[in-house]
Amino acid sequence: MAMPLLDPLDIDGTVITADALLTQVKFARYLVEDKKAHYHFTVKANQLTLLEDLQCFFEVREAPDATTVNQGHGRIETRKIWITSKLNDYLKFPYVGQAFVIEREAINKKTGKVSQELAYGITSQTSVDASAAEILRTNREHWCIENSCHYILDWTYDEDRCRIRTGYGPENVSRLRRFAIGAIKAVSSQGVTATTRMLTMNVRLVFDYLKMTENSLGRRT
Numbered sequence: 001m002a003m004p005l006l007d008p009l010d011i012d013g014t015v016i017t018a019d020a021l022l023t024q025v026k027f028a029r030y031l032v033e034d035k036k037a038h039y040h041f042t043v044k045a046n047q048l049t050l051l052e053d054l055q056c057f058f059e060v061r062e063a064p065d066a067t068t069v070n071q072g073h074g075r076i077e078t079r080k081i082w083i084t085s086k087l088n089d090y091l092k093f094p095y096v097g098q099a100f101v102i103e104r105e106a107i108n109k110k111t112g113k114v115s116q117e118l119a120y121g122i123t124s125q126t127s128v129d130a131s132a133a134e135i136l137r138t139n140r141e142h143w144c145i146e147n148s149c150h151y152i153l154d155w156t157y158d159e160d161r162c163r164i165r166t167g168y169g170p171e172n173v174s175r176l177r178r179f180a181i182g183a184i185k186a187v188s189s190q191g192v193t194a195t196t197r198m199l200t201m202n203v204r205l206v207f208d209y210l211k212m213t214e215n216s217l218g219r220r221t
Contacts, residue, residue, distance in 0.1 A: 002018070002022055002027060003027065003030050006030075006031075006035060011031075011035050011036075011037045012035065012036045012037065013036065013037065013038070014037045014038070015037070015038045015039070015040050015123075015125065015130075015138055016031055016037050016038065016039050016040065017039075017040040017041075017138060017139070017141075017142035018039065018040070018041055018042070019042045019142075020041075020042045020043065020044035020045075020046055020047070021046070022041065023041040023042060023043055023044070023046070023047050023050075023122075025093060025094060027039075028041070028093065028094050028095060028124070029094050029095075031124070032094070032095045032124055038097075038123065038124045038125050038129065039095075039122075039123060039124050040121065040123045040124075040125070040135070040138050040139065040142070041121055041122050041123070042119060042120070042121050043120040043121055043122060044120075047093075049092065050091060050092070050093055050122075051120060053087065053090070053091055054087075054099055054101065054120040054122075055120065057084065057086075057087060057099070058082055058084075058101040058120070061082050061101070064080035064081055064082055064103075064132075065081055065082055065083050065132035065133075066080070066081050066131070066132040066133040066135075066136045067079065067080045067081075068136060068137075068140070071109075074108060074109050074110055075106045075107060075108055075109065076106070076107045076109060077104065077105070077106045077107075078104075078105045078106075079102055079103070079104050079105075079136060079140065080102065080103045080105075081100055081101070081102045081103075081132050081133075081135065081136040081139075082100060082101050082132075083098050083099070083100040083132045083135060084098065084099055084100070085097065085098050085099075085126065085127055087099045091122070093122060095124040096122050096123075096124065097123055097124045097125045097126035097127075097129065098122070098123050098125060098126065098127060098130075098135065099120075099121070099122050099123075100120070100121050100122070100123070100132075100135060101118055101119070101120050101121075102118070102119045102120075102121070102136065102139060103116065103117075103118055104116065104117050104118075104119065119139070121139065123135060123138075152181055152192050152193075153174075153177055153178075153181075156192055156193050156196055157177050159174070159177065180196070183209075183210065184196065
């Protein structure tokens with residue numbers, strides 16, 4: 001389904017990031033050959049041989065090629081990346097420019113609890129196209145988009161405690177929430193939480209906001 005969505009877009013030279021579900025040979029060829037774009041893929045067990053090759057190569061790691069440290073949501077997060085082009089001709093995957101592993105360490109500032117995880121990946125960008133720091137930033141930006149959406153759903157819409165469980169109800173309500181988030185982000189300068197609170201207090205503003213009435217106000221907040 002990803003390819004029809006990208007077909008009408010000019011993404012020449014763009015880096016397309018995707019999680020493991022889209023780490024597929026056909027999709028990689030489509031991006032590089034048809035769209036002249038780059039891919040940045042996460043590698044997991046759905047590409048088991050590929051994953052095992054990366055795990056074997058990066059089993060012994062020395063000093064990382066790049067490191068970042070960030071704070072937010074009560075955590076201190078350190079990300080380290082190790083990167084190589086030595087596997088380019090070995091891996092059975094098209095157009096690999098570099099392979100990498102990222103170690104994420106998070107420290108809960110309140111409890112001091114430490115969690116760690118490793119994430120493996122491949123990209124069609126060569127070392128000329130992107131440095132280790134740039135690839136680490138690309139990976140981080142992919143998950144920032146993912147996490148920011150889930151964070152709003154959890155905290156603003158309290159999605160985890162929703163009692164809708166049967167039929168198409170959960171899917172339909174989730175789509176409505178995402179539509180609302182997209183509509184607000186498209187035009188709001190106050191953020192999703194503040195705008196949602198304002199619209200909740202005045203239902204008429206919802207119709208004005210969406211331009212759904214003939215006499216809707218001309219200005220959106």
